[in-house]
């Protein structure tokens with residue numbers, strides 16, 4: 599199989615294991631070429647650190663995209679996540695339109711918040727723009743907070759339980775046109791994982807694992823990076839979600855055992871080998 603190539607449009611946070619510092623090693627370990635377009639450079643992510651630096655890269659994105667276009671590059675996936683400004687919504691939308699071809703999957707992780715709260719750097723206009731951006735996606739991967747924002751309902755009013763998660767993904771599917779992978783979805787108290795609506799088959803299916811009773815920053819980025827890598831390697835949506843759920847669980851279990859702080863993310867580095875396909879010379 600030729601090495602699949604992914605354009606990854608996320609921030610680069612120097613410390614805290616999220617976004618590009620997760621996507622690049624995970625996609626590489628999966629045998630996928632990751633081409634980063636950094637939306638911003640931060641000293642750390644914004645969840646749990648005070649005084650982080652933030653360098654907005656908005657002006658650089660269309661310049662880099664134009665250069666890539668002039669080189670005739672193509673991508674098997676465009677994968678976007680945390681955005682640095684409202685203007686980046688339109689830039690990412692243009693990128694998806696310009697680089698989309700028959701074999702391209704557009705994965706939009708509508709990163710906006712967690713635990714019922716919107717992230718510090720996200721304005722209401724950015725959240726509205728993110729919702730428009732998801733209309734261009736083949737696959738979206740909201741957590742419950744982001745699902746509530748996309749549906750325009752208060753977090754506390756989301757339908758609960760397995761049936762509620764099924765209803766959420768089906769309502770977010772734009773009448774079955776796009777696939778939806780709801781993360782942090784739980785069908786029983788001791789289980790956690792994803793609820794997937796697959797637009798290719800029209801099926802909704804829960805992909806669950808035993809819950810690790812701790813939370814870590816950046817697990818959504820680990821999840822969607824594995825999912826994207828598996829999709830460009832040709833796996834179906836439920837197969838890709840299974841790999842992502844199992845990898846996040848392995849990372850969370852290891853990190854919880856080591857007693858590491860939530861804000862430093864999951865210690866995924868020693869486990870990258872779990873993702874590596876057997877080597878063909």
Ligand code: PXL
Nearest residue numbers: 609616617643644645680816
């Ligand atoms: O994991 C999502 C994320 C990505 N990038 C930055 C963040 C967050 C969540 O807080 O702050 C900079």
